[in-house]
Amino acid sequence: MSGPSTYNPKSGFERxxxxxxxxxxxxxxxxxxxxxxxxxxxxxxxGGILTFCLGVQIITGVVLAMHYVANAGLAFDSVEAIMRDVxxxxxxxxxxxxxxxxxxxxxxxxMFRGLYYGSYKAPRELIWIIGVLIxxxxxxxxxxxxxxxWGQMSFWGAxxxxxxxxxxxxxxxxxxxxxxxxxxxxxxxLNRFFSLHYLLPFIIAGVVGLHIWALHVxxxxxPLGIDVKSPQDTLxxxxxxxxxxxxxxxxxVILFAGFVxxxxxxxxxxxxxxxxxxxxxxxxxxxxxxxxxxxxxxRSIPNKLLGVIVMGGAIVTLVFIPWLDTSRVRSCRxxxxxxxxxxxxxxxxxxLGYCGAQAVDAARFGIPLVWVARIASLYYxxxxxxxxxxxxxIETPKKLPASIAQSVFGDNAATPAE
Amino acid sequence: xxxxTSDAGTRRDFIYVASASMGAVGAAALAWPFIDQMNPTTAxxxxxxxxVDLSAIQPGQQIVYKWRGHPLFVRxxxxxxxxxxxxxxxxxLPDNNARNANVADNLPATDANxxxxxxxxxxxxxxxxxxxxPTVSTPAIPEGExxxxxxxxxxxMYDTAGRIRKGPAPExxxxxxxxxxxxxxxxxx
Numbered sequence: 001m002s003g004p005s006t007y008n009p010k011s012g013f014e015r016x017x018x019x020x021x022x023x024x025x026x027x028x029x030x031x032x033x034x035x036x037x038x039x040x041x042x043x044x045x046x047g048g049i050l051t052f053c054l055g056v057q058i059i060t061g062v063v064l065a066m067h068y069v070a071n072a073g074l075a076f077d078s079v080e081a082i083m084r085d086v087x088x089x090x091x092x093x094x095x096x097x098x099x100x101x102x103x104x105x106x107x108x109x110x111m112f113r114g115l116y117y118g119s120y121k122a123p124r125e126l127i128w129i130i131g132v133l134i135x136x137x138x139x140x141x142x143x144x145x146x147x148x149x150w151g152q153m154s155f156w157g158a159x160x161x162x163x164x165x166x167x168x169x170x171x172x173x174x175x176x177x178x179x180x181x182x183x184x185x186x187x188x189x190l191n192r193f194f195s196l197h198y199l200l201p202f203i204i205a206g207v208v209g210l211h212i213w214a215l216h217v218x219x220x221x222x223p224l225g226i227d228v229k230s231p232q233d234t235l236x237x238x239x240x241x242x243x244x245x246x247x248x249x250x251x252x253v254i255l256f257a258g259f260v261x262x263x264x265x266x267x268x269x270x271x272x273x274x275x276x277x278x279x280x281x282x283x284x285x286x287x288x289x290x291x292x293x294x295x296x297x298x299r300s301i302p303n304k305l306l307g308v309i310v311m312g313g314a315i316v317t318l319v320f321i322p323w324l325d326t327s328r329v330r331s332c333r334x335x336x337x338x339x340x341x342x343x344x345x346x347x348x349x350x351x352l353g354y355c356g357a358q359a360v361d362a363a364r365f366g367i368p369l370v371w372v373a374r375i376a377s378l379y380y381x382x383x384x385x386x387x388x389x390x391x392x393x394i395e396t397p398k399k400l401p402a403s404i405a406q407s408v409f410g411d412n413a414a415t416p417a418e
Numbered sequence: 419x420x421x422x423t424s425d426a427g428t429r430r431d432f433i434y435v436a437s438a439s440m441g442a443v444g445a446a447a448l449a450w451p452f453i454d455q456m457n458p459t460t461a462x463x464x465x466x467x468x469x470v471d472l473s474a475i476q477p478g479q480q481i482v483y484k485w486r487g488h489p490l491f492v493r494x495x496x497x498x499x500x501x502x503x504x505x506x507x508x509x510x511l512p513d514n515n516a517r518n519a520n521v522a523d524n525l526p527a528t529d530a531n532x533x534x535x536x537x538x539x540x541x542x543x544x545x546x547x548x549x550x551x552p553t554v555s556t557p558a559i560p561e562g563e564x565x566x567x568x569x570x571x572x573x574x575m576y577d578t579a580g581r582i583r584k585g586p587a588p589e590x591x592x593x594x595x596x597x598x599x600x601x602x603x604x605x606x607x
Contacts (some may be wrong), residue, residue: 008497026548032538159549159550160548162549162552163548163549165545166549177458178453178456178457179456180457181457181462182458182462183458183486183487183488184464184487184488184544192456256555278484278487278488279482279551280551281551281553281569281570283570285570285571286551298572299572302605303586303588304546304547304548304586304587304588346420359570360570360573
């Protein structure tokens, strides 16, 4: 869809610039005239929302770094000073902390949207894979960031996650020591985590550039999952989608502001308001909510190495989805069988998250949650490695509409007036 | 000095390959300092030792000290706890290795191989699963099913000799190098 450029420089300066650095041409072609399917719904506004989230995290993060001290003896107090003494420090820190949760909320909606409408299928495999990479970088950044306040959850979260690497046979303990820079999580660990926490968002921004570049070659998928066939199927990105994205962004920011101003510690853990103590582990260590499903998988397996492999495998699996889905139809709207398994998958992810938040030996209705987590983990992997390939072969999809325009306007208005 | 044009490649090919190879070796050599700088500094590597006074510890009580950044469990076991530890068939243990720095490697995890004096159990109190600190079990407040320790993070249970009995942890709690300076004083490290 990145067809011939329609940019037409008007002034002498624009012509001069266009011959040297065609930046206005790039902006014009990608953000203004870019032909976008005319049937995109609310779920397609989350790409823009995510870009906004990244911007919020970088701006608030740079400000916080002006006041934060990455030293095991001073970190906790410097965060308290940000909360109490720095002008509007409380606001900026709460924006940053809740911004991380908002970022993950948006990215999960974005990913489930891609799964539902088959946005990972040819020719968009690389967009999906780059997206998985961004998700991985986001998890690493969020983990490093969570360690910085140097509270009890920071310290013990860092201990548990870095110890995952010690499960690797033979060299595992050396890797853990290498990550810590000591024989336990300590000052050296905190310093390097701060350095990486500052670096990674800029790497994410670069990879987001690749994600958008790759998107602009085939163009957007759409809720029907059918290809754009004629100019009548599309609308220019501006003003149609700039306005739509902006509208839903405002709704999203209202939710964001609701947490920041009315329940800023909703996603937090009270244990993290206690300074890190290397000699006392809190009774229940839980990661941030967005990592709970993977944590539940880890805990449900009574073997250290196997648990780590399953947890890592759950994320690595996502890379292979473009080739695990054998269906020739993209959108679940036309896949009656897949639609049901998709929603079962969504429920299973929520269930895993719930199990991950409970105590290790908890039970509900007489059922040990560890078994709920085991079955849900099994379904997670079966969904991608068994159900997806098999359903694609045996399912009879519903009839696809002839074109996007026909589905929007009906048969009678096949050639609408612009 | 005419350039040869055989299939074996020209002098120019050789120079390309040789210089690219040297470049790769140089890059790899330069990468090492950037990797190794993350390892513990010489200050962190300097071995520290700690002396522990045992006289105040009552039977059935555990005191936690800090040694090399890790918690050190010193537990004065009751006769019942020692008997329970000795009654275990070591062949049935998930990890039948003494994990004791004071005895030879690969000895079976009998109680005698875990403690220098049966009354005193000295352990590094870091769960061998993912590094949390297990909670000690007492008759008043039992933790886990084996009277030793329970790790609340992921449910690993240790017995009264600090051996893993149930849960995801792969190994027994390690015994650090220590020696009795007197009946009531040990030196760890």
